[in-house]
Amino acid sequence: MQFDEEIEKILDIAWHQQTARSSLVRWHEVCEKENWGQIPKHMPFLIHLFGASWYFTRYVFSRGPKGAELIDQALSESFSFSQLHQRLAPALQAQDPEQGFERLRILKNEIMLQILIAHLMGSLDQEQTERKLTMLADATLETSLKLSGLHEFSDCRIAVLGMGRMAGYEMTFGSDLDLIFLFDSSSEESIAELSRKVRMLLRHLAVASSSGLLYEVDMRLRPHGTSGALLTANRSFIEYHRTDKEVWERQMMTRCRCVCDEGNLGIDTLEQVMPHIYSHYNAEHLRHEIATMRQRVLLEKGSPRAKLEIKRGKGGIMDIDFLTHYLQLKHGCQMASLMTCSTRQALRILSENRIIEPTVGADLLKAYDFLKYIESCVRLFDLKPVSTISVNHQENASVALATGFGHDTVAFMEKYFDVTSAVRRDFERILELH
Template sequence: MRRKEQWDEIPVSMPLLIKLFGASWYFTRYLFFRGQKGAELVDHALEENFSSDRFIARLAPAVQEPDPEQGFERLRLLKNELMLQILLVHLEGRLDQEQTERHLTMLADVALEMALRISGLHEATGCRLAVLGMGRMAGYEMTFGSDLDLIFLFEAEMDEIVAATSRKVRLLLRHLAAASSAGLLYEVDMRLRPHGTAGALLTSNRAFLEYHREEKEIWERQMMTRCRCVYDERHLGQDTLTQVQSYIYTDYDAEYLRREIAAMRQRVLNEKGSPRNKFDIKRGKGGIMDIDFLTHYLQLKHGAEVVGLRTCSTRQALRVLAEARLLTSDVVGTLLQAYAFLKTVESCVRLFDMKPISTIPADHRENAAPAMATGFGRDTEAFMENYLATTRTVRGEFEIIFAEP
């Protein structure tokens, strides 16, 4: 039985509530904002069935609002309900890191589709639209606080329709990133579109194909290994990506490929990988990016022959590398374990206020939350020892794979 309090009702599951308060200030605020509904969300989280169909059913009421402003506010409210419940099940230990990331990405896919509908972009007259999700979204590897890396493709004959669609997309992007008392939807990054920030907001499918048909820098080929159609009208996106894949997974000069990817990784490391008095979980030596880059390299090197490597998921690519005996099962097992650990740490530090943070303090005493999240309890020193050992191991494997022949 719940006990009445000033803020309304207290959930029955007090231990789970305490875990939530310790893990996320963002969702603590959200829970108190929801009052009695918040208590219900906590109590029923462990019974929830997380699937695309369920997410659609839960978010659909936002599309029915008569005004787009109201629709987006309702969508923020409902999306954060579901994200809160995913977090609660994760905190209870019923979802591992990989499962949690998959559910968060599925939620992002559905929330984006609902946002497109609210914006009037769904099946608009005279225009076919597709949205490509890049990076973590492409690989079903989003964590709490992940943004949406998007590219918008279109096919339309009339300039007036393109202009109207562009206006609607700008409105969509503004609403996606807007915060309110109900929280926010997602930060959006459009820099991966052709020509980056200098490029058009919308790219025609023909221009997209032509752009990638031309000889590109290796980093752009890397980027395209993490590209998935997350919204598609009449197969525009999927047909386009099918053609693009033949440009991505082709025959490369192996030595040139190795040098270019190693040089790009070193550039990132030099510019962003060594913050003062901190460790960078993502960009630092032995961090997440080391695993990503070595995987990109082997995908591009062998993807023309090994079709299974044409996946957007780092984890799946590593598993295929083991199956194809391009890496030993021991090495892949080590990398997968390290990836899960590092992504758990990253998710933990981002979760507190839903910000894209990727660093932890170098002083082990300041790492109570990630120590708890990774199973070390209050032993922050043991956590830091494991973190450093993990990154040393990852960096060692990276250097072996990228060693000069």
């Protein structure tokens, strides 16, 4: 199929050009066959989408005219939790949980598609995109709890803690949900029923259908990890963190936020736990433990064969995370503002208080956005939590296009190595590794 010059220009800058072209040909064929007309109005948006995400390409085809309508509808500037709950509310009107969760998959992916379009067209920067994706995850989880009947217990309070990226409003496309479930009840019968409903919730969250999926869920950060109970009594959670723990467990808790709460169970629990996280540490022991854990991750997962690890590799996202963990734990007991779940916010506060030089903080923030943007790009295609690019520059054509380097994959790789080398230098200097 031949396209006009304007369409060809847009196809030339699509991240995955062949995918975009073949999908556009197929879209025109389907529109003609189904008599849909020339939709959407904003054809460049559709082409950019086809080039960026095979997951959402399939989704748009499955929704037909409704998918085109979503592409033409701008994301509301007053993007709020109340609006999100309103848009997800029809899922709660379904006759049974199975139908409700299927409806929720459609609604959640509609909103995520609009966030993606705004992201691709430059209306949202990386930080704004991550915040909106996390707000969507929060609202989806809360709706899922209601669909699972977890709000129906009269003698049991529950709370859900979001960990990692979810805690800091820094989720990207393809991020999973790191969750911990807390409860407060003395009724064995209620606890057993609660456990059953949580298992049903987790199954529905992770199951994919023709409408897509909700979220993959990771429960490994709960007390005692995979060997621990699925649900944790709030008193046990408090006691667990009151005792001496490994530094890595303290690091983990710097990224912990109550995302769903009933009767302030989660908030009250964290108020009792956080003084034990942000306590007084032996500075040398803290430095050594965090540096050792980072090196362990680097050796075990930071150098996959023929790949560059954006997250775990040298100078990657995890270097920035770990240096902020270190400085937050070191100074947090004297500076309450450092008790933030956001890596970006931590860097800003550290810079403002000259714990790190403002120029260093600014460079780390730019590096963080650059690396998180690359991570978003590679995750978008299949909406999977991958974090690698190829060591072969020619295989990174889509990422080079996405990051503004056009077809110059060599320049993209030079920029990547410049950024990661600078991050690694800052990490080693702050952690005193020389």
